[in-house]
Amino acid sequence: MKDANIKRIVIAGGGTAGWMMAAALSKVLGAKGAGGAGIEVTLVESEAIGTVGVGEATIPAIMKFNAQLGIDEHEFMRATQATYKLGIEFRDWGAIGESYFHPFGRIGFDLEGIDFHQFWARLKHLGDSNGLDAYSLNTRAAYASKFVRPEPAHGQVINQMGYAFHFDASLYAAFLRRFAEGHGAHRIEGRIEHVEQDGETGLVRALKLDRDRTIEGDLFIDCTGFRGLLIGQAMGADYHDWSHWLPCNRAVAIACERAGDPVPYTRSTAREAGWQWRIPLQHRTGNGYVYCDDFLTPEKAEAVLLDNLDGAPVSNPNHLRFQTGHRAQFWAGNCVAIGLSSGFLEPLESTSIHLIQMGIAKLIALFPGTRDAPVERAEYNRLMEDDFRHVRDFLILHYKATSRKDAPFWDQVRMMEIPDTLTQKIELLRSRGRFFKYDAELFDLTSWLAVAEGQGWGPQGHSPAADRLSESNVRQSLANMRSVYAKTIDAMPSHQAYLDKYCKAAGETLRADAA
Amino acid sequence: MARPDHMRFHAEIGLPLEALIKSGTAQPVLAPRFPSASGPISVPFAPVAAPHEGVEFHHFWLRHRAIAGDEASDLFDLSPAIALDHSVGAGAPLWDAVLKGGLAFGLRLERGRYAGALLQLAQRAGALVDAGKAGDHAPDEHGDLAGDLVIECGPERSGGGAQAEAGAWSNGRLTLPCTLPCTSTLPGAEWQVCVNAARRFVGLSAPLANSANEQREYTRLAQQEAQRIADMDALLQESDPLASHTFASTHPALARKLALFAACGRIPTEDFEVFTPPEWLAAMWGRGVRPRRYDRMANRMPQQQLIEWLASLKRQRDALTRARETV
Numbered sequence: 001m002k003d004a005n006i007k008r009i010v011i012a013g014g015g016t017a018g019w020m021m022a023a024a025l026s027k028v029l030g031a032k033g034a035g036g037a038g039i040e041v042t043l044v045e046s047e048a049i050g051t052v053g054v055g056e057a058t059i060p061a062i063m064k065f066n067a068q069l070g071i072d073e074h075e076f077m078r079a080t081q082a083t084y085k086l087g088i089e090f091r092d093w094g095a096i097g098e099s100y101f102h103p104f105g106r107i108g109f110d111l112e113g114i115d116f117h118q119f120w121a122r123l124k125h126l127g128d129s130n131g132l133d134a135y136s137l138n139t140r141a142a143y144a145s146k147f148v149r150p151e152p153a154h155g156q157v158i159n160q161m162g163y164a165f166h167f168d169a170s171l172y173a174a175f176l177r178r179f180a181e182g183h184g185a186h187r188i189e190g191r192i193e194h195v196e197q198d199g200e201t202g203l204v205r206a207l208k209l210d211r212d213r214t215i216e217g218d219l220f221i222d223c224t225g226f227r228g229l230l231i232g233q234a235m236g237a238d239y240h241d242w243s244h245w246l247p248c249n250r251a252v253a254i255a256c257e258r259a260g261d262p263v264p265y266t267r268s269t270a271r272e273a274g275w276q277w278r279i280p281l282q283h284r285t286g287n288g289y290v291y292c293d294d295f296l297t298p299e300k301a302e303a304v305l306l307d308n309l310d311g312a313p314v315s316n317p318n319h320l321r322f323q324t325g326h327r328a329q330f331w332a333g334n335c336v337a338i339g340l341s342s343g344f345l346e347p348l349e350s351t352s353i354h355l356i357q358m359g360i361a362k363l364i365a366l367f368p369g370t371r372d373a374p375v376e377r378a379e380y381n382r383l384m385e386d387d388f389r390h391v392r393d394f395l396i397l398h399y400k401a402t403s404r405k406d407a408p409f410w411d412q413v414r415m416m417e418i419p420d421t422l423t424q425k426i427e428l429l430r431s432r433g434r435f436f437k438y439d440a441e442l443f444d445l446t447s448w449l450a451v452a453e454g455q456g457w458g459p460q461g462h463s464p465a466a467d468r469l470s471e472s473n474v475r476q477s478l479a480n481m482r483s484v485y486a487k488t489i490d491a492m493p494s495h496q497a498y499l500d501k502y503c504k505a506a507g508e509t510l511r512a513d514a515a
Numbered sequence: 516m517a518r519p520d521h522m523r524f525h526a527e528i529g530l531p532l533e534a535l536i537k538s539g540t541a542q543p544v545l546a547p548r549f550p551s552a553s554g555p556i557s558v559p560f561a562p563v564a565a566p567h568e569g570v571e572f573h574h575f576w577l578r579h580r581a582i583a584g585d586e587a588s589d590l591f592d593l594s595p596a597i598a599l600d601h602s603v604g605a606g607a608p609l610w611d612a613v614l615k616g617g618l619a620f621g622l623r624l625e626r627g628r629y630a631g632a633l634l635q636l637a638q639r640a641g642a643l644v645d646a647g648k649a650g651d652h653a654p655d656e657h658g659d660l661a662g663d664l665v666i667e668c669g670p671e672r673s674g675g676g677a678q679a680e681a682g683a684w685s686n687g688r689l690t691l692p693c694t695l696p697c698t699s700t701l702p703g704a705e706w707q708v709c710v711n712a713a714r715r716f717v718g719l720s721a722p723l724a725n726s727a728n729e730q731r732e733y734t735r736l737a738q739q740e741a742q743r744i745a746d747m748d749a750l751l752q753e754s755d756p757l758a759s760h761t762f763a764s765t766h767p768a769l770a771r772k773l774a775l776f777a778a779c780g781r782i783p784t785e786d787f788e789v790f791t792p793p794e795w796l797a798a799m800w801g802r803g804v805r806p807r808r809y810d811r812m813a814n815r816m817p818q819q820q821l822i823e824w825l826a827s828l829k830r831q832r833d834a835l836t837r838a839r840e841t842v
Contacts, residue, residue, distance in 0.1 A: 029811065113527070366781065369808045375778035379771065424735075427728045432721055436732065439786050464720050 006368060007039060010217030012192055012207060012230055014045030016169050017339025017356045018223035019176035020065070024360045026183035027069050029367070041185040044192060044207060044215060056279045056286045057085060057266045057350040058164040060104050061442070065357045069179065073149075077503035079175045080167035081282040083262045084149075084495060086142040088349070092270040093455055095403050100454025101265070102349075103138030104162030107446050111469060111477055117449055118466035119474045121433050121459045126471070132453055134482050137161050137489070142265040146492035157488050164350070166266065166279045166286075188215065192224070195234035203334045203371055204230060218371050222337040226344070231327055231337035238328040239343075245396050245416065246324040247409075248274045248346050252302050253288035253318045257311030261496035268348060269308070270402075272296060273409040275348065276308060282505045285310055290346050295409040322346075324392075330384040334371040336363055343388055348398060351391045354442065358387050390441035393422045394448070401426075401455040426457065433459035516547060518703035518789075519560050519619040524710050528636060540629050541622035543613065545596035547702035549798060551751040556801030558702075559596030560619040562793040564828055570812045573796060574780055577809035579825050582818065590800060593828045596620075598835040612835070621703055663723050664689060666716075668709070682712060682737030684730045687723065689716060701751075704744050707789050711740060739787040742768065747790050747798060756802050773804060780806030 009025055011018050022043045029039040066076065076082065087103035094100070108116030120135065133139040137160050141147060150159045181187060190209035198205050206216040222230035231237045243249060262280035269276045274291030289305040296304075302317050326343025330336065337343075338359045345351060362383055366376040399413035400422075418426075421438070428434040429452050435445040452458050469477075493501075517524075521541075525532060535541040546559035564572040573590055580587040591597060596618055613620060638644055667690045683690055691712045698704040715736055719729040746769035750756055757777065762770035768785045775781050776799055782792045790798070816824075 028815075364812070366779065367811055369779065369811070373778070375774045379775050379781075379783060382771075424728070424731065428732055431725075431728050434719060434729065434732065436736065461721075463718075464722075465717060 005370060006218040008217040009039055009041050009219045009221065010207060010215055011041070011043040011221040011223055013223035013225060013339075013341075014043060014173060014177070014187075015223060015225065015339070016173050016176075016353060017225075017341075018043055018045060018221075019173045019180060020353075020356050021221050021223060021338055021360055022180035022185045023069055023176040023183070024065070024364065026180045026185040028364055030184045041180070042188060042215060042217070043180070043185060044188045044190055044209065046191045047189060048191065056169050056281070057088075057166050057277075057347070058353050059350050059442075060162040060164045061354050061357065062164055065360075071179070074502045076175060077165065077167070077499075078505045080165075080171040081284075081505045082165045082167035082503065083280055083282060083499065084147050084264045085164045085166050085266060085350075086138040086147070086161070086264045088266045088268055089142070090268050090270070090398070090451075090454060092404075093268070093275075093398060093402060095456070096270075096406060098454075100450065101133055101136070101139040101142065102447060102450045102454070103136040103142070104164060105136070105138045105446070106160040106162075107132055107449070108135035108478075108481055111474070114463070114465050114468070115433070115445070117433050117445070117459070118463045119469070119478065121462040122466045123471075123474060123478060125460075125462070128475075128478075130478070130482065132450060135478070135485065136450075137485050138163075140485055140489050141492060142263065144489050144492075145261065145263050145495045146489055147264050147495040147498045148492045149498075157484055163264075166262075166281055168281055168283075188213075192229060195230055197234060201333070201372065202235070204234060218334065219368065220335045222335055222341040223339050225340040226322060228327070228337060228341040230335045231329075231332060231341050235329075235332040235335050237330075237332045237337070239323065240325045240328055241323060242325040242392055243323060245392065245418065246346060246399070247292045247294065247412065248290045248324070249322060250293050250298065250301070251288050251290045251320045251322070251346075252298065252305055253286070253320070254305060254309070254313050255284045255286055255315040256309040256313050258283070258285050259310035261494070262499075264495040266350065270404070270410075271304060272407045273301075276305060277347065278310070282499065284314055290348070292409055295407070326385065326388045329377075329381055330359065331363075331377045331380045334368075336380070338363075342384070345388065345391050345395060348395050349391070349443070349447075351442070355387060355391070359384060386439050387442070390438065390443070393419060393425070394443045394451075396422060397426065397448070397451055397457075398455070401452060401457040403456060426452070430457055430460055432461040432463055434463070516544065516703045517541070517622040517624055517706045519621055520707060520710060521622050528633075530632060530636060535622065535629075535632070538628065538632075540625050540632060543610070543620045544600065544623045544702075545613065545618060545620045546594070546600040547621065549702060549747075549751055549801075550700055551798075551802060552754050553802060556751070556798060557591065557594075557597050557600070558794050558797040558801070559591075559594050559600075560621060560791070560794065561594075561596045562796075563590060563594045567816065567824075568812070570810055570815075571780075571782075571792075571796075573806075574810040574813040575816065575821060575824070577780060577806060578813045579821055581809075582822070587825075588829055591797065593825075593832050595832060595835055598832050598839065612838075624706070663687065667691065682708070682734070682741055684716070684733040684737075689733070698744060701744065701747060704747075704789060708737075708740065708744070711789075712737065736787060739785075740789060742766075743785060743788050743790070746772070747795075750798055750802060753802075756799075757804055773799065776806060777804055778807060780809050 011022055022041055025039070026041045030041050066073065087101055089099060089101050091099040108120060110116050111119055116135065120132065137157065141161070148158065150161045177187065190211070190213060192207050193210055194208035195204055196206040196208055197203065204220045206214045208214055220230055222228060224230065258280065262282060267278040271289065271291070273295035274289060276289045277287065279286035287305060287309055289301045291301050298319055306313065322344045324344055324346065327337055330342045339356050342359060345355070362380050366380050368376050396418055400416065400418055402410055402414050404410035404414065429448055433449070435448055437444060449458070522532065536543070545561065546557045548555040549558045562572060566572060567575065576590045595616065599613060634644060665688050667688060691709055698708055715733055719733050721729045746766050749762065749766050749769055756773060762773065772783055772795065775783055782795050784792060
């Protein structure tokens with residue numbers, strides 16, 4: 001096979017991953033893109049094969065993806081029945097009956113260059129009862145069901161907020177499909193029957209479809225989901241299993257009617273053998289139970305889920321099996337796996353779409369000049385493994401930092417050995433609230449602190465630097481912050497009112513209103 | 516020499532830049548000369564030009580060279596930092612150009628005066644600086660100072676092997692990696708590791724009897740930083756950096772950097788880098804490492820726009836050169 005420049009990209013599989021990739025590549029590299037880099041983007045999918053819909057909840061990093069594509073936020077929200085998301089509420093994770101909130105955005109204001117939480121920890125150990133929630137605009141807004149989109153003119157308090165979205169994954173894929181096709185991507189309806197490889201190099205040469213069709217390409221993107229039709233079955237990339245740290249291996253999902261106005265946060269409720277998600281959309285609520293089948297049968301999981309819905313079911317239960325971990329090679333030969341074909345981490349922190357986004361961004365940054373690009377491939381694999389590992393460690397924290405002793409599942413995860421790097425990180429955080437980000441890891445101090453504190457593993461001391469200010473000064477400063485946050489929340493519109501005004505998924509009249 | 520981080524550090528400790536320059540303690544420097552096996556290399560702190568739509572400038576330059584061939588200026592011939600270096604002293608007319616242009620700059624320090632200024636600051640903050648008058652802190656019969664924690668900054672060390680060389684905190688002793696041989700030869704490295712060590716220690720300060728976690732973390736961070744400095748030193752000192760296969764085992768991060776840059780012009784960054792991507796670019800370029808291709812994203816700019824951009828940069832550089840010559 002001649003090692004020519006990449007001119008044709010073939011994406012195998014649609015769904016969220018496939019259409020995110022098609023949208024990004026057609027925008028950045030497609031023939032209709034600025035300057036016309038001139039790469040042909042083709043996506044093959046079959047309507048006969050369902051999609052998993054990897055995630056309906058996101059994290060703030062998705063804003064960057066939307067911005068790079070030039071997507072109008074309100075238009076995107078209307079098209080996908082989306083709601084805003086200010087964070088995640090965790091119920092029964094540290095102990096049954098307890099709950100906490102993992103907010104996006106910042107918590108408190110630093111004082112004299114010293115992290116806010118050091119002063120907060122100082123007061124806490126002096127008996128102050130105000131939790132982290134009192135200093136998080138996101139948390140307070142979420143529980144008050146308030147929302148306003150931060151704008152530069154809003155000042156520094158509102159601009160502490162971070163936000164993301166809940167959306168209907170199938171509508172999101174459809175929205176991106178329109179975008180990608182508008183930027184020159186081609187869609188082919190068909191079932192992939194065979195992956196044709198070069199006899200000498202092993203590189204993928206073409207996809208053989210039903211009705212004797214052949215789709216040739218230079219670079220292939222595997223978005224075929226858990227099957228990993230190209231990366232696993234054809235290229236033989238092994239799978240690194242992490243289920244000894246994250247033992248959940250099944251999920252059952254179902255949508256139900258919405259009950260009241262949608263709240264601007266995801267809820268994760270710990271259950272006997274895993275956890276249940278609740279994702280509020282404009283038109284319905286998404287629900288699911290992620291669990292480990294060593295401790296619970298699918299029938300029991302479905303029954304528990306059905307017993308814990310806000311409204312009547314509007315879809316049939318969808319049972320999924322998965323294995324936590326990732327491909328040893330995310331990019332093998334001239335095939336790059338994106339989405340579920342590349343690996344899976346349970347959606348406890350809504351990272352599924354983010355990991356797709358990371359894969360796309362890294363592929364564009366390291367876009368190969370030729371079909372076989374060993375150096376770029378090695379760097380891509382190294383960076384993606386780092387991304388997966390960092391998310392994995394944060395997820396493990398949720399299971400390890402529990403005092404639940406009510407079920408064998410929780411005994412197992414509470415007692416499990418964890419990676420050394422995570423042990424060091426947790427110990428630093430627990431002793432005096434110290435936190436250092438490793439490499440380009442996704443979750444920052446706010447996230448680690450919120451989860452650790454929420455599950456009873458928060459700082460047991462504080463930095464001596466926080467003793468520089470007098471106790472009365474610290475108490476006054478923190479009281480002022482609480483007051484400012486309370487006034488800011490009062491002035492915000494309700495989440496539903498904001499949706500109604502700008503993002504309501506309805507007819508053209510409302511679209512015109514929003515404009 | 517102080518690296519561009521001096522702006523933040525001096526603001527943190529209350530040492531005004533203007534006073535340092537007016538007193539002759541510091542002189543701005545935009546492109547220090549790094550020693551290398553192939554002779555000194557000018558390494559500007561600032562990039563030659565800003566990225567465009569997320570694509571680093573050197574990719575556009577590489578594309579332009581593919582169009583213009585030998586008629587293209589060398590990449591670093593376009594660097595305003597190199598054009599202005601040595602011309603931006605206190606009160607110099609071109610100083611304004613540096614500030615207005617937002618060019619990153621370091622400070623060439625008059626060592627004795629700078630140490631004096633820091634000493635005064637420390638004394639004002641309550642530090643005891645004269646061991647002979649320090650009462651309980653007087654040296655013992657071996658000449659060692661008594662204290663709960665001893666911070667070793669000088670070249671004379673009490674041992675500790677490779678870990679101490681890279682900087683470590685253990686057993687009541689905290690060593691700075693500033694006496695690693697390469698920190699004294701790489702401009703600004705010694706200053707930066709001292710500043711980083713101070714910040715790191717402040718960030719991790721803890722009761723001495725209960726600081727094992729903090730000590731481990733300090734040491735981990737300091738050692739990673741030392742590796743990044745050693746990478747730069749190896750790149751500069753290796754007689755033929757591309758032909759060498761020794762980097763793969765001795766400096767794996769450097770080996771990755773070189774391989775990726777040579778393959779596609781990208782400069783991966785590691786944790787705890789001391790040197791910025793523009794500095795790595797200048798160092799690799801100076802050592803003769805060239806990418807085999809540029810980022811395809813650079814093709815998104817229309818060719819005419821690219822030619823005009825490069826011509827404009829050259830005009831700006833020529834104007835700076837003329838202005839420098841008339842000062």
